[in-house]
Amino acid sequence: MKKSFDIYEMITNLIVEKLEAGVIPWQMPWKSANGMPKNLVYQKPYRGFNFWFLLTVADKYQSPFFLTFRQVKQLGGHVRKGEKGYPVVFWKMLEHEQKDGSLEQVPFLRYYTVFNLNQTEGVDETKIPESDAHDHEFDPIADAESLVEFWSDCPEIRTNESHAYYSPGLDYVGMPNPRTFFKDEQYYSTLFHELTHATGHKRRLGRHEKLSDHQFGSKDYSQEELVAEMGAAYLCGITGLENATIDNSAAYIKSWITKFKEDKKILLIAASQAQKAVDYILENQFQPSQAAEAALVDYQAEAS
Template sequence: MKGEPKSDVYTRVTDKIIADLEHGVRPWAKPWETDNATTRITLPVRANGILYRGINVLLLWGEALAKGYRSNRWMTFKQALELGASVRKGEHGSLVVYANTVTKIDENDDGEVTELDIAFMKGYTVFNVEQIDNLPEGHRVEPATEHQPNAVPLQLIEFAETFFGKTRATVCHGGNRAFYAPGLDIVQLPPAEAFDTAESYESVKAHEITHWTSHYTRLNRQLGKRFGDEAYAAEELIAEMGAAFLCAQLGIAPETRADHASYLDHWLKVLKADKKAIFTAAGHAQRACDYLFSLQAETPSEVAA
């Protein structure tokens, strides 16, 4: 995969997301739509314990579900060897991507020097620790899979309320719809008692507060030029992924919202027309999540703990 053209990485990732959507499955919601739907889902991590971000979260969540991995830790073939371990023969790796910029120095005929930042992206392969033998103790991390009724402690939900409260978003309750009203700059939710579980209430709030970050006084997310007539569907895509990222970090199982099935055709249209669209949406979702954490007194790692 070394030296793989940037366009091919975009195509491979986009085609994978499209394939899931064509089967009616949203990759960012898949980890909670399984037999273990009440199991806490964790963000995927690298060999060194650093969290994956953006599009790589979606890719590795999907891979873990498709292949039945319980661990959230991934590493390269070389990293396994450096630990004295080895990838089992016949195992197939999973695609992740790396994006960065390189600086190119350009000098014109008059001797004027200009520095140009050129973006690049490449794909590389990682393996789940469950595909690797002889890993030393401490490198095989597996989230708990046994679910106990009402296992999520009440203080976790209380802390979610504190988290959202620190954003200072105006949240109103009433009616039977959840939405963000940009003109009024308010989040509207049904009364909490209208939800089946506290987790459902918090996850829907996460979705709408992700929309709230789009306001011009915050992230000023203007999608019209990028997505044209499909900007509304793109914003909904960002909110779904942003809520999934938030819920994973807060330890809340997100709500599967049936009304969003109506967006599938719109999302497919966006992704099929533009191979970079899913990367753009995931990037906006990650920035929304980062922004909400920036409003907290604690760091994201302290919140997750």
């Protein structure tokens, strides 16, 4: 019997190829008024752990800009009394002399403290760039819309948030306004990521119940991020959006898979869990779209 087309295998192979070839850095695919967290003086966005950590801080203070205590003073301002700073971590390579006299480069974790702009007063306003939200005419994509609309136990989706997230306690998804995304396809890729998270809720697949450590940056947290992005990549493939989103998905996965020293087995484990998540969404469509029906037929053919 001829093997049917496997969308999951195709997307997984595509991502692995991107990882092996080297992928472009991950880009946040929307620009709200807050924007990406960055240093006010150097205007460079933070990367890695610092990006994710400061993204929530920027949301709290409604400003994307951060400064060190010294930078605040240099710009004529001061940190407000009682405000506490936030750590920015980085690796510094130190030379260590071995017993045989050779020098070895040893990574040493360091950190410095930054403050959000809105924790300060008196900073020279001419040094603060405008931070307007991106705005474009959003054109909904039918197959992607249908997949979400017809998911029978889809969580509530709240728009006009400053960033994308899933709230497991309240079981809802928060999304920035679709108009703030650079491309329509990126909106759906981000939405699919958060909806894949939602499949792990205890009243759906119960995946989150099996994770012991939900702290940001933990192995369990990183594994769940891989599952969510793999799920998003699959859903983009099913709805025909993968060409416009695959590079960013691969780059996002790259940023988390480093937690596991780029172990491809971890990616395959995440892929398996992501497929279960996507199958759940497809199997719970009360009026399946043509794209969803086609993917489900292929899946059932594989299982038979």
